Amino acid sequence: MKRLGQEDKETLTTALDHSGQRATPQRETVFGVLLDQRDHPTADEVYARTKSRMPTISMATVYNCLETLVSSGLVKQVNIEREPTRYCPNLAPHAHFHCRETGRVYDVPVPAGTMEKLTDVLPGKYQADSVELVFRGHLAKGNSK
Amino acid sequence: MKRLGQEDKETLTTALDHSGQRATPQRETVFGVLLDQRDHPTADEVYARTKSRMPTISMATVYNCLETLVSSGLVKQVNIEREPTRYCPNLAPHAHFHCRETGRVYDVPVPAGTMEKLTDVLPGKYQADSVELVFRGHLAKGNSK
DNA sequence: AATTTGACTTAGAATTATTCTAATTCATCT
DNA sequence: AGATGAATTAGAATAATTCTAAGTCAAATT
Secondary structure, eight states, X not given: OOOOOHHHHHHHHHHHHHTTOOOOHHXXXXXXXXXXXXXXXXXXXHHXXXXXXXXXXXXXXXXXXXXHHHHTTSOEEEOOTTSXXXXXXXXXXXXXXXXXXXXXXXXXXOOTTHHHHHGGGSOXXXXXXXXXXXXXXXXXXXXXX | OOOOOHHHHHHHHHHHHHTTOOOOHHHHHHHHHHHHOOSOOBHHHHHHHHHHHSTTOOHHXXXXXXXXXXXXXXXXXXXXXXXXXXXXXXXXXXXXXXXXXXXXXXXXXXXXXXXXXXXXXXOTTEEEEEEEEEEXXXXXTTOOO
16 A cells, blocks of 8 residues: 655645644545646546545545645646546646547646736736636647557 | 627527527527626526526526537637536637636636737647636725626 | 543535436428 | 427436535543
């Protein structure tokens, strides 16, 4: 059974503590699942993966843990087109690419400052604290991995 | 009971015809509702507004009409954070601003070419056919209208 | 060390936006 | 007028998520 590395565990504990919440085995395991495979899994997928490491965990707990991780700032929710919410531990500003064919979501790194720069198009009355950029399309042939 | 203007009716008929569908009173009324108040209503809201003009219409028909309008290219769906889908007859490329306080969604016009330019950040293997840009935050004081 | 406290976990029920089903209505074509 | 197929309708079904209420557990207090 895969465990969380020392550094990640530290990160988790600190962030949870900072938001007045405890590190628990369930939360550690769910966080580990997200870190191990950064393919934007849905809650269902997180549940399946977590269950294989901790067979007694329940769906409700997975939702609770994910919510806890999001509220502590360690994980971001990615919503695309009313599909089930996906979860992403990539905290650096980045865009997403959604493949219409496979339904997969990819992180797209963006040059530093690009996301912030986008707020320039906003008239002054709009005070944005977050920017979301999503591309949709398909992968060039031979890049389906 | 408000009716659709000649020009809008023409637009509707042409677009529907072009996608092999018929213009019907229900579709005209739903389209009129969207054109009259461009505040990104949800299906529920469209239903309520349409019902006041055409009391016999059903929710299923509203969903069907909205889907028809979307498929014919006259209307776009706007999805924000797993909230109910909103509908928007603004076909020009634009961004959205989502107010955390009121939940309202505003169109943000962007300079010509801006949206297309964004695809420059995409590595070559990603072929985007649409770009979505959403800001989230709050309105500066005194701009709550 | 036992007790209390409150946070956490759990199973299952409830919610809700949306889609589906099957039956009718309606317009157009012969 | 009758046939054909599209459009509309009411209500059932679906599915992701949230809620509820009961049980568990760890830390704090006695």
